[in-house]
Amino acid sequence: MQAKQYVIKQSLESMMESGKLRIGERLPSELQMAKEFGVSRETFRSAVRMLEKEGKLLVKHGVGTFVIQPLPLIPSSLEKLASIGNIIRTAQLDEGESRVSLKTEGCSPEAAQALGIQPNDPVVNLERVRTASGEPVAFSINVIPRSIAGDAFDEGKFHGSLLDFFEKRLGRKIATADSEICVPLHIDRNCQRLLLHPQTTVLLLKQVHYDDANKPVLYSLDYLRNDVFTFRIRRTT
Template sequence: MGKSLRPSYMEIRDKLFASIEKGEFCIGDQFPSEIEMAKSYGVSRETFRSAVKVLEKEGRVVVKRGVGTFVTTPLKTIPSSLEKLTSITDIIRAASLQEGDRSEQISEMLCEPEWAENLQVKVGDPVILHERIRTADGEPVVFSLNIIPRALIGDAFEKKEFSGSLLQFIEKHCRVKIEQADTEIVVPLHTDRYCQKLLVHPHTTVLLMKQVHYDEINRPVFYSIDYLRNDVFKFMIRRKR
């Protein structure tokens, strides 16, 4: 039988996790010293430390520097957490709703000052303006304006049929991987012409999310302006002291 390709620290992570699940280490218990634990599992301190880092990231343990490692209760995952960059397509599907598009419009424009500042290009540079309404179970729930430098997108929209996630489209056809985004959330005026596209019910309210999306070396890739129905979308963030 061939040697396992699974990293040794992940095997130790699995053993530690199993011990916690069996109650051998209970909530609040402190692990023995790193030296003792590494010796008991027959691995180096570095390997054991890497396993603990995985458990810490998963919320199974908390490491208090200079004190020790303690077993803790993992918190529930926050739905629609702002900490995770997620496409509108995935958010709609995660809510078990049928995602769709309407009123798609793609045009070339000269870059406006706000767009240029966020994209780090010159005012007047050619950009592609991509507008569309996103639907969930047939109702309009998002109006999106996406501004993409022409130098990046080229004629990808002209050559390829587009629908669904813009993040995935850019990654596939422009070979650019989106890694993170800076996000600003504001409340638009109801007189905003884009906001009005979503005011389909008397109780409807709208949030405005402005995002600059960056690639792996932190270059701005595109600037998105999304109007989202607040009666459909809820966004949360977990804060720590």
């Protein structure tokens, strides 16, 4: 059934792109469309719900289903979980990095609360400066429980995306993150690493990352230059 939903979804999208279904046009009745595709009404309805969620169809109950103009994509949307490296590449800048430290230590109370472990429990603490076109643009502190990290960091060869590292080396796919947006004080020593120019301002993302079983697996503090990166979020009623 699920495969049929996606086939119908793709067919409707093709009809929209070709102009067979135009902006503002009302679709034929659900019963008629289900018969045309040779599926149940529920299967067709599921495909419509996917397109409605993507903002391509508008369902007015008792009136009909209409083709609508999709909203433009938001660049650097905070709704999509992405690595710092990916954000840098999306900004069309040359990515680089340098490690500040990688060590096992006792967990701080703040990180312990976020990760659901005890203060002073062993964690891997990874600090990195990320650069773009040779200038530091981000500073990250990443805290991973040692019970999750194991000895994967012991060789000291880590670089690149932590999201990929979790999935490929630790077997834990990071699926979601809760992010708090803060404005750090200019006297914050981590913030000062990025204050290179008079116009530079810094945003701080405090993030708890969860795996696909909703278990917290990573706590991060990401300091980002706001004169380099602009973040947006789409709000709905």
